[in-house]
Amino acid sequence: MPAFLKHAVQKLSSRLERMSIQNRLIAAYLVVMLIPMMIISVYVFNEFYVGNINGLARAREAEMQLEQLSIRNNMESLERMAQLTLSDQSIIAYLAREDEPKTEELIAFNKTTIANLSRLQYNNPTIHSLRVYFDNPRIYEAWPLLLRESRIAGQAWYGGVRQLGVKERWSIFATENDPFITTEQKPTPLVSLFKEANIPLGNHLGIVEVDMLMSDFFPKTFSPIGQANSQMYVVSGDGQVYVNDRNDFAFQTGLTPSKVKEQLQLFAAPDSNRFQFSYGGKPYLCLYSQVELLDARLVQVVSLDSVLSSVQGIRNKIIIANVILMVLLTAATYLINAFILKKLRVLSESMKRVNRGDFEVSIPIKGSGEVGELAHHFRKMLQKIKGLIAEAVKKNAATKEVELKSLRNQIDSHFLYNTLENIKMMAEVERQDKISNALTSLGGLMRYNLNWSGDYIRLKDEIAHIVNYVAIMNIRYNQLIDLRMEIAPKYEEHEVLKMSLQPIVENAVKYGMETGRRRKGIVITISCREDGKTTYIEISDNGGRLSAGKLEEIQRKLAMDDAELDRENGRIPTLRGANNGGSGIGLRNVHQRLQLFYGREYGLAVTCAEGEWTAVTLKIPYLILSGGVAEHAKLIDRR
Structure with a gap:
């Protein structure tokens, strides 16, 4: 589990534990009801949204199928016209003549054959134009039906049609394919069918062209009666997009034909016939289908604004219903729990x-x-x-x-002091100065320990006690302990707790001399400084006995309360082994005494550099026992 998720779970669990049973039960009921309701609401919302889109897509697909049906009918009309033209024997005979026709033959051909073709075109009003192109130099043109191929030899489609044989070619032209129309005239998009007159097979007689206006070939696409929320497009194989310019769809939505083409290139897939996209922050549905034989696509773009508005209305109703239901459930749960939890x-x-x-x-x-x-x-x-x-x-x-x-x-303490004093005098008479000094230090230790008239003492008295302790320990370690004082005289009257420094020095001696310095000795330094209303007393040594792991363990246990430490160890141990030796008061005991007498913001701090030095710093208030205090210090209530 990630750390942030674990922290969030712990925080939520902590908050739940602080809540009353009644509130927890209400929260549980809400969760049990809220999650299924949310899942059901999201499911219903999605199903309704998808259902509306599918219904709209089916309706638009039906329109496109009708358009495809109209396209097939128009293609059959064009093919029928081309076939009727090629099946007229007089046309074929005229195209295949090997001599120049006489004047009376031309007149008869014009009155019968040309008239019949014109009448056939007139009877099919959707046929825009019918032309037969020939390359026989012996016959004459009959405008606008019979024209020489030299007029269209420069067209891009001409060479391909000559290679078709009995096949046909369908093309879409952005402008009318009439050799007599200039480029300055208004362009008229056409759908054209080309068939080669190849009778007998392999003998080229000419090319039949049948044209239909695109507005007639795609009736629904170019219908003047369009829907405001949709638009049909025809996209040719060369990338041209044709659309009814009289429809306001592009103006209202900003979807120009070029934008539709871009979306089609991005999202159209061979195995699908529709996709959704967004433009201008609004959703759209695009349906497309291939026009058989004609290298083009029929595309319809539908705005989903109406669907989204309808779905949003349903969503708002579901949300309101859920809120009302949750309020009623919360009130009912509160009343029921209040009755159940009264006792x-x-x-x-x-x-x-x-x-x-x-x-x-x-x-x-x-x-x-x-x-x-x-x-x-x-x-x-x-x-x-x-x-x-x-x-x-x-x-x-x-x-x-x-x-x-x-x-x-108990033996009277004065008896012990007097006895030690007599022994000291005997040592001095015998000139045993070391023994005399040791007895002096021991007597000082005993007086300090047995004379417990109060919890507070001057710093110089605690230091004197430490000096006596180190003097006695130097007898054991052959003067290898060097005690150094860096305490300004102004701090000698400073108030400290009795026996607050000696346990730290005792730990430094005990563990410092056990880590390979028994032969070299250790240096213990006691310094004092102030910072505003706070005094810092630091006891450092060069024993280098603490590792980073041990330091972390000490700092963690110093921060624990008794209950936490008891749960961890089954008991409350002192730190750094001071529970059995020396004064019997460990670092944890000193830390707790400082916080008990001065407040939670005071106590011990332990730092070290592994293998080099260890330092314990006491943070206490700045107070002078002789009656003076620092100007910036405040008196502390010791209740």
């Missing part, structure tokens, strides 16, 4: 009164349900607590009595 709240209030010290509380809850059973066991527990309290009072009184008896049997 549990009474039991909770009773427990709070007991926590405040009222053990005579009455719990008016009866019954055999879960809450009733809890109340019964809670009453039993109260009775047992009362008995334990009475027993503890009796034990405490007995313990005090035993302590008094023990005090009466």
